Amino acid sequence: MNNRMSITNNAHWLLVLVASICLLPGAYAAEIIRVDASESQSQSVLGSTVIPYKEVTLAAQVPGVVKQVAGEVGAIFKQGDVIVQIDETTLQARRNSVLAQISTAQAVLQNSQAQYTRELVSPRSKDVGALPGFGLPAMFDMLAVRPFADSMMGGYDSDMGRYSDLMSSATVVSQAQSSLQQAMSQLQEIDSTVRDAKSIAPFEGMVLERLVEEGDTVQPGQALIKFGFVKFKRLQADVPSGLIRYLDEDMVVPVRIDGHVETMAKVAQIYPIADPSRHTVIVKFDLPVDITASPGMYAEVYLPERNKDKPKVAVIPRTALLSGRSLPSVLLVNDSNVSELRLIRLGSDQSNGMVEVISGISVGERIIDNPPPSASSGWMPTAK
Template sequence: MSGGDHFVVQQTQGVPNVSLGGTVVPYKEVTLSAQLPGRVNYLAGIEGDTFKEGDRLVELDDSELMAKREAALAQLANADAQLRNAGVQYSRELWSPKSRSAMGGMGMPNLFDQMFTRPMEDAFGERDQGAERRADIFSSQTNIQQARNTIYRVQAEIRAIDAKLRDAKSLAPFDGVIMKKFVEVGDTVQPGQPLLKYADVEYLQIVVDVPGRLRPGLNEGMMLRAELDVGDRDVPVRVAQIFPMADAQRHTVTIKFDLPQGVSAPGMYAKVLVPDFNAPARSNPVIPNSAIRYNGSLPGVYVVGEDGKPMLRLIRVGEKLPGGEYSTVLSGLQAGERVLRNPPLGISAGWTSSQGQ
């Protein structure tokens, strides 16, 4: 059609929608924090850089932990040597129980002691060689167990050090981008201090606090429309998650809506059109968006009078209809009136007062 074609204002009826503002957020977002004190030695990049799952993002100085690990490995080697020695002593006590107290050499004193002195001590009850042997065996077994316990303790210390070494490195938990850095290389951090914010921006959502009275009209999987602040785009959204509890102070329910891929960016403002089934159905005039002209921030249309002359009239614009080509008018027009569909540039017309509500 040509630029001066007329459009007869139509009337539409339906459930009124409530426009609720929300914020575009990533589908997944985490804040990586320091797990131990230290100095930042490495940062993988800057805001906007992309990484794969498992990539190293931040690393703290681990020289002190490595020194402790080397000391623990030395203790483990000593404990292992003690265990081997205790095993040898136990075997010797089993196979040669008298060797510790026997005198060296093949002299007569040793032979006399073994053949006469010790048997006489046992006979008179002055000495119980069986009890002594059992005590020596028990002592050797105790030494073996103590050496094993030392090994277990040192191994546990090494595992604890290895866990801290892993905590010194922050790895990407999933494919995503760095959203914000809180530290730089050389900064000293403490446990719990945020290092950076990391998010998956391939899939985005709109988070909206919906009044409690509108909650019954929404179900997960339900399709609605949203208006994005970027480019004034009208896109379909799906109800992805409805939080189970309402805010006790504001009496609102947090609801997340899935966005199509590539239509916005995190942090942007968006409006979701939520149906209000509690309100009575209403009818509003409908006009094409191409008919609306703005004088500053005031919307208006050129209404064609009975004499065929266009007159500029202020209106209140409502919501866009599905498809984005038409919008409802809250006041200023009535069904049956004619407006210019595409007012040409340079058109001159006077102002008229609004008609109808």
């Protein structure tokens, strides 16, 4: 009984083994193919940084003590909002002093205009109201002596005297107007300085870096904060000058942000000059609006290398790679129609499941496609 069961089990295992051997070539559909040639699709990977669409540095325009800083790093402000306020007490005191000067200049101008009008209507040279004797000596002088002097002596001209008095009054009016204008100009200058004591957001954006604190003493030109428009973002990369010829504005290239966010970016700006020490050119790329990224993040830009003089590279299907190996390898069929194991070095992936081979095999050589996992040197597919 036991012998029969043993014979039956052995028969079952034998049938399974035979079926496996018969089905092995068909399951893997192994075949011998030749290594094709294709243009390389290798890419250069460059590091870049996420930057705001535009960025400005707000600096102090007047000396003084920082009175207020409206927000921390990351705070959002609308266009026209005050971000940093410098103490303006001294400026307000100067402004009040100039306002007093303006009031004085206006009073002087009004008085000079009144004196000029009086001289025009009632000349001082003909004023007899302040003379004694009811003005009789003055009237005699005006009616008899002066006409006689004008006609006979030739040494006196009453009209010239009146003209001189009018010009003197007009000069006083002009000087008063100049004093008022000078005071008004000083007021405009102080008002402009008062406005400069406030750092105002030039556009809607976010505080990128805060460089001062409340109570700090600042001087003109000292940086206060960095402010950027972050609704749209860009990448900035230093591209080697040898790769610039492969780039054009509005060209779209793949990028990877922070190691996991993959998207496409458009070439927005290519600087016309290169860094003389590093021999690189600054290139800016526009990112899609819906991409989540913060200024300062690291990103990788993949630039194509289109070199017409570069020879074609060998390409093979990924199905020709032996599975379960620590290093990429294929079965190469030699001139004796015997397979041998060959280690290869892979390059960039191409379309339709093809991959570039940098070294290990050459174009035109024969390899085995779809080899079984257990295949090794000497294994050959069954002839169909």
